[in-house]
Amino acid sequence: MIIRSSEQLPRTTLLKRFPLPRNFGVSRESRIECGRTWPAPAGATRVKTFEIYRYDPDSGSHPRLESFEVDLDDCGPMVLDVLIWIKNKIDSTLTFRRSCREGVCGSCAMNIDGTNWLACTRFVSQTRERPTIYPLNNMRIIKDLVPDLTHAFAQYSLVEPWLKTKTPEPEKERLQSIAERRKLDGSWECILCFCCTSGCPSHWWNADRFLGPAVLLQAWRWLADSRDEASGARLDDLEDPFRLYRCHTILNCTRTCPKGLNPGKAIVEIKKMMIERRS
Amino acid sequence: MRSPLGRVRGLGSAKEGVESWWLERVTAVALVPLTLWFAAWFISLSHSDYTTFIAWLKAPLAALLMVLLLIALFVHLALGLQQVIEDYVHSGAKIPALIAARFACLSLGIAGILATLRIVFRN
Amino acid sequence: MPQRSARPLSPHLQIYRPQLTSVLSFAHRVTGISLGIFAVALVAYLLAAAAGPQPYALAQALARSWLGHVVLLGGIFCYFLHLCGGIRHLFWDTGRGLELRAIYASGWTVVIASTVLTVSTWVVSSMVAR
Numbered sequence: 001m002i003i004r005s006s007e008q009l010p011r012t013t014l015l016k017r018f019p020l021p022r023n024f025g026v027s028r029e030s031r032i033e034c035g036r037t038w039p040a041p042a043g044a045t046r047v048k049t050f051e052i053y054r055y056d057p058d059s060g061s062h063p064r065l066e067s068f069e070v071d072l073d074d075c076g077p078m079v080l081d082v083l084i085w086i087k088n089k090i091d092s093t094l095t096f097r098r099s100c101r102e103g104v105c106g107s108c109a110m111n112i113d114g115t116n117w118l119a120c121t122r123f124v125s126q127t128r129e130r131p132t133i134y135p136l137n138n139m140r141i142i143k144d145l146v147p148d149l150t151h152a153f154a155q156y157s158l159v160e161p162w163l164k165t166k167t168p169e170p171e172k173e174r175l176q177s178i179a180e181r182r183k184l185d186g187s188w189e190c191i192l193c194f195c196c197t198s199g200c201p202s203h204w205w206n207a208d209r210f211l212g213p214a215v216l217l218q219a220w221r222w223l224a225d226s227r228d229e230a231s232g233a234r235l236d237d238l239e240d241p242f243r244l245y246r247c248h249t250i251l252n253c254t255r256t257c258p259k260g261l262n263p264g265k266a267i268v269e270i271k272k273m274m275i276e277r278r279s
Numbered sequence: 280m281r282s283p284l285g286r287v288r289g290l291g292s293a294k295e296g297v298e299s300w301w302l303e304r305v306t307a308v309a310l311v312p313l314t315l316w317f318a319a320w321f322i323s324l325s326h327s328d329y330t331t332f333i334a335w336l337k338a339p340l341a342a343l344l345m346v347l348l349l350i351a352l353f354v355h356l357a358l359g360l361q362q363v364i365e366d367y368v369h370s371g372a373k374i375p376a377l378i379a380a381r382f383a384c385l386s387l388g389i390a391g392i393l394a395t396l397r398i399v400f401r402n
Numbered sequence: 403m404p405q406r407s408a409r410p411l412s413p414h415l416q417i418y419r420p421q422l423t424s425v426l427s428f429a430h431r432v433t434g435i436s437l438g439i440f441a442v443a444l445v446a447y448l449l450a451a452a453a454g455p456q457p458y459a460l461a462q463a464l465a466r467s468w469l470g471h472v473v474l475l476g477g478i479f480c481y482f483l484h485l486c487g488g489i490r491h492l493f494w495d496t497g498r499g500l501e502l503r504a505i506y507a508s509g510w511t512v513v514i515a516s517t518v519l520t521v522s523t524w525v526v527s528s529m530v531a532r
Contacts, residue, residue: 002506003422015420022416030410055410063410111412114419137414147412154283201424204414205366209289240292241365245300248362249494250427251505265500272497274297304495307488314485318478322527325465329455336451349445356438363431391445394452401452 006257009126017114035064038090044071050082053134055141072124080108080119095144106193110135110145116195118258136198138207152194155211159219164230180226187221187266189259196253196263202246209242213253213263220266239274299358306355313348333398342399346392353388357381422509430487433480440477478523482516
């Protein structure tokens with residue numbers, strides 16, 4: 001079964017998750033417990049049960065997995081519509097980020113049925129019998145499905161994602177040929193949803209020091225930009241056994257990108273640049 | 280109580296890492312033909328007696344390839360183990376584990392080379 | 403207001419779906435470590451050969467036992483999986499084959515090729531033994 005694009009879902013599932021105990025190697029505050037079931041309102045026709053991760057920082061209790069019975073005839077077709085329906089009709093305390101509802105802002109990134117995607121572009125009809133919704137992996141959770149992205153954005157600021165030049169500003173634009181501009185295609189479209197970074201196993205083990213695919217894709221965007229004059233300094237900053245070289249080309253990032261981008265390929269190009277400058 | 284940027288900047292970039300990456304790839308490329316040779320050689324010799332095995336290993340080409348195989352194999356193994364330990368071990372045991380792994384690969388590699396040379400040069 | 407404890411960490415390995423990408427990468431690592439153990443066995447074999455005919459005969463008897471055969475079969479599969487996976491990695495390092503379609507096609511090729519190569523090596527070595 002050959003996957004052609006990241007939005008293609010696999011036809012068969014051999015394993016829904018690795019055969020490990022549910023709370024394997026998890027610290028006390030992160031243990032997930034069983035939560036309550038919220039029944040569908042009376043008169044519901046097409047009912048599907050969603051399992052959603054809940055965490056309430058004010059209650060002092062552990063995170064829970066709660067089941068919500070959803071009337072699919074009463075809400076829109078996307079997973080985000082289901083979450084909004086639950087918040088309106090069933091439990092108004094369900095908390096999640098959302099904005100554009102069309103897959104361009106990156107706010108509603110979450111783990112749906114085991115893989116990371118945007119809730120607003122995932123059809124309910126594409127989900128499993130009993131879909132599971134978790135927040136983005138390996139992130140500190142503020143509440144319910146809202147992860148703390150402070151660290152991820154701090155890593156992004158580390159690569160200094162702006163044009164760095166010594167040549168003084170020209171009167172008009174800094175010129176760039178069509179071919180040079182084409183090199184940036186596939187990296188400028190990143191919406192910084194962090195689906196890839198939170199799906200990278202290497203980032204799970206080394207989140208504090210490994211920059212992750214999203215940040216490295218943006219590092220590549222500035223390395224590939226012909227107008228930028230600081231490639232040497234950028235490469236010096238990246239050449240580190242942890243910042244760049246924790247990437248073992250696992251390629252979960254490319255598989256999961258909701259915008260169809262290829263962070264894995266960008267990272268390989270950065271490594272090629274590293275070799276090129278010393279040979 | 281460090282700021283997020285302070286935590287992320289840490290102790291700065293090590294400014295090295297490409298050398299180990301390159302060496303891992305060079306040894307990998309060397310190991311493709313060397314291990315294929317070794318697999319074929321070992322299978323053809325697995326059911327022969329002691330004197331035939333020694334005679335085959337004494338041949339200069341076989342001895343050279345065996346020594347090259349041992350060098351490439353243990354350098355590649357040492358680099359791979361370093362990656363694995365750095366990935367999973369984060370406690371104070373990391374540095375001792377890295378040193379132990381490197382020592383083990385060095386000792387085993389040299390032991391293998393010495394054994395090969397002993398077979399080749401013993402009359 | 404109860405004392406705020408540390409924020410929980412969202413689950414990762416426990417709930418992420420196993421995909422060809424992550425499973426093959428993990429297999430590459432596991433086979434690499436197993437081959438490391440076989441490298442130790444290789445050195446032991448060479449040391450036995452250097453020590454004399456009796457230690458060599460013992461080593462050969464161990465390899466020829468049924469347990470030795472099982473271990474060797476596993477070792478041959480680990481070797482071919484790591485070899486094919488390694489060649490796939492080397493291709494990626496040149497920048498080729500990183501589109502999703504090629505990733506999946508090469509991934510399945512690695513799995514099928516290693517199985518076929520293991521079986522054919524086993525068959526050939528059994529024929530050589532006779």
